[in-house]
Amino acid sequence: MTNFDYGLVLKSLWPLAQGLIFGTIPLTLISFVLGLIVALAVALARLSNNRWFELPARGFVSIIRGTPLLLQLFMVFFGLPSLGIVLDPWPSAIVAFSLNVGAYASEIIRAAIQSIGKGQWEAAKTIGLNREQTLELVILPQAARVAVPPLGNTLIALVKDTSLASVVLVTDILRKAQEIAAPTFQFFLLYSVAAVYYWVVCFFLSVAQKRLELRLDRWVAK
Amino acid sequence: MTENLIEIRNLNKAFDSIQVLKDVSFDVPKGSVTVIIGPSGSGKTTLLRSINLLEIPDSGSVSVGASLVDFSNKPKPQEIAELATHSGMVFQANNLFPHLTALGNITLGPIKAQGKAKTEADAEARKLIEELGLAGLELRYPHQLSGGQQQRVGIARALALKPNVLLFDEPTSALDPELVGEVLRSIKTLAQFGWTMVIVTHEIRFAQKVADQVIFMDQGEVLEVGTPSKVLTKSTNERLRSFLNGILFS
Numbered sequence: 001m002t003n004f005d006y007g008l009v010l011k012s013l014w015p016l017a018q019g020l021i022f023g024t025i026p027l028t029l030i031s032f033v034l035g036l037i038v039a040l041a042v043a044l045a046r047l048s049n050n051r052w053f054e055l056p057a058r059g060f061v062s063i064i065r066g067t068p069l070l071l072q073l074f075m076v077f078f079g080l081p082s083l084g085i086v087l088d089p090w091p092s093a094i095v096a097f098s099l100n101v102g103a104y105a106s107e108i109i110r111a112a113i114q115s116i117g118k119g120q121w122e123a124a125k126t127i128g129l130n131r132e133q134t135l136e137l138v139i140l141p142q143a144a145r146v147a148v149p150p151l152g153n154t155l156i157a158l159v160k161d162t163s164l165a166s167v168v169l170v171t172d173i174l175r176k177a178q179e180i181a182a183p184t185f186q187f188f189l190l191y192s193v194a195a196v197y198y199w200v201v202c203f204f205l206s207v208a209q210k211r212l213e214l215r216l217d218r219w220v221a222k
Numbered sequence: 223m224t225e226n227l228i229e230i231r232n233l234n235k236a237f238d239s240i241q242v243l244k245d246v247s248f249d250v251p252k253g254s255v256t257v258i259i260g261p262s263g264s265g266k267t268t269l270l271r272s273i274n275l276l277e278i279p280d281s282g283s284v285s286v287g288a289s290l291v292d293f294s295n296k297p298k299p300q301e302i303a304e305l306a307t308h309s310g311m312v313f314q315a316n317n318l319f320p321h322l323t324a325l326g327n328i329t330l331g332p333i334k335a336q337g338k339a340k341t342e343a344d345a346e347a348r349k350l351i352e353e354l355g356l357a358g359l360e361l362r363y364p365h366q367l368s369g370g371q372q373q374r375v376g377i378a379r380a381l382a383l384k385p386n387v388l389l390f391d392e393p394t395s396a397l398d399p400e401l402v403g404e405v406l407r408s409i410k411t412l413a414q415f416g417w418t419m420v421i422v423t424h425e426i427r428f429a430q431k432v433a434d435q436v437i438f439m440d441q442g443e444v445l446e447v448g449t450p451s452k453v454l455t456k457s458t459n460e461r462l463r464s465f466l467n468g469i470l471f472s
Contacts, residue, residue, distance in 0.1 A: 117317075119313060119317040120317060120319065122276055122313070123311075123313065123318070123319070123379075124319075125306065126276070126306065126310065126311040126380070127331030127335060127380075127382075127383060128303075128331050128334075128335030128336065129330075129331070129334060130303075133334055133335070137334060138319055138330075141321045219320055219321045219322075219364075219365065220320070
């Protein structure tokens with residue numbers, strides 16, 4: 001049994017918070033926003049009647065969902081240099097996480113769009129809206145309400161998945177914890193502090209999701 | 223003779239192997255009310271939806287106002303959009319946009335499709351809201367309105383685009399019986415204002431009072447066309463008689 005060095009916990013609070021604030025959180029947010037853009041594009045491609053959009057989109061989703069996230073991260077960071085593409089840790093992580101989120105969220109967005117009845121498309125057509133306007137003004141606002149809970153899930157999963165970035169040298173909270181724990185062997189304490197930080201972030205995200213749902217609920221019949 | 227606003231010629235439409243429109247032709251004079259009746263599955267809704275090209279017929283032609291689309295060749299999307307601008311549609315299930323207020327529903331088309339200024343569109347919408355007896359409800363969301371009020375918002379949404387013709391697809395079929403009257407009264411008022419309308423309905427008494435022309439369809443064919451008295455009381459067509467008996471004495 002190791003002796004627990006509780007003083008180290010106090011001393012680690014700020015460095016770990018830095019890992020969270022300058023590593024985990026921005027990595028999560030940037031990847032999530034880019035991922036949503038990828039997801040919307042992939043969802044629309046999958047819903048289009050054009051095979052040249054639909055098939056590549058389907059292939060992309062299949063490959064991303066059929067391979068481990070860690071492998072995808074390694075592919076970008078360690079694999080792409082063989083093709084002459086060398087990315088730093090941060091861009092590597094952002095590319096891998098954005099594509100991964102993009103594939104999973106595209107299925108959520110596709111299902112949400114398809115959950116809006118045909119009558120809404122028809123009504124929009126009869127008041128002269130074209131396809132793009134109908135999507136933007138009629139379908140997506142309603143699909144958003146449907147997509148928020150599962151997208152909340154995706155975001156919360158991503159917060160924790162970004163910990164994988166520590167293995168490609170991104171200084172996130174987990175890497176900070178490792179750096180402090182290694183010379184002192186206080187792994188249990190440092191990982192516990194990191195765990196609490198993760199949990200707090202996810203707790204607040206859940207609260208934010210609930211509030212967003214309530215806001216979008218104002219036009220839904222109770 | 224008044225000029226025809228709508229001319230339907232030899233329309234045919236099949237879904238898979240089922241022929242839902244069989245060589246349908248008729249005219250709708252400007253400013254008149256046409257009521258289409260017939261048993262369910264007779265093709266009346268498909269016919270109505272062919273007038274604004276929510277359904278694309280397999281052959282024949284549809285002309286509304288100055289636009290004509292002939293289906294012997296595959297129509298271009300612009301042709302379809304062009305023809306569709308002439309009609310406004312009121313749906314059985316109202317199909318209001320649930321995320322927009324009554325006012326938002328009514329002004330969406332004028333602002334986004336016709337490029338009207340918001341203030342102008344709002345003012346016109348408020349006038350329609352007033353005329354349809356919906357004053358005070360402009361900022362309610364559809365789920366905060368009764369079925370009859372929702373349907374009248376649907377009518378206002380169609381009217382806001384100032385179409386040449388209004389199409390109604392069973393506008394009262396999804397309503398509670400006590401709400402049917404208010405919607406029919408609104409439609410009757412529009413008839414008095416001279417709107418050209420084509421209405422699919424099972425309200426035979428309403429047809430008798432308001433229609434200039436009644437069309438009876440069965441199994442994809444137009445079997446009778448004429449004034450309400452000719453079609454609803456004097457016709458000797460066997461299928462029409464049994465249809466009317468079924469409805470009036472149910």
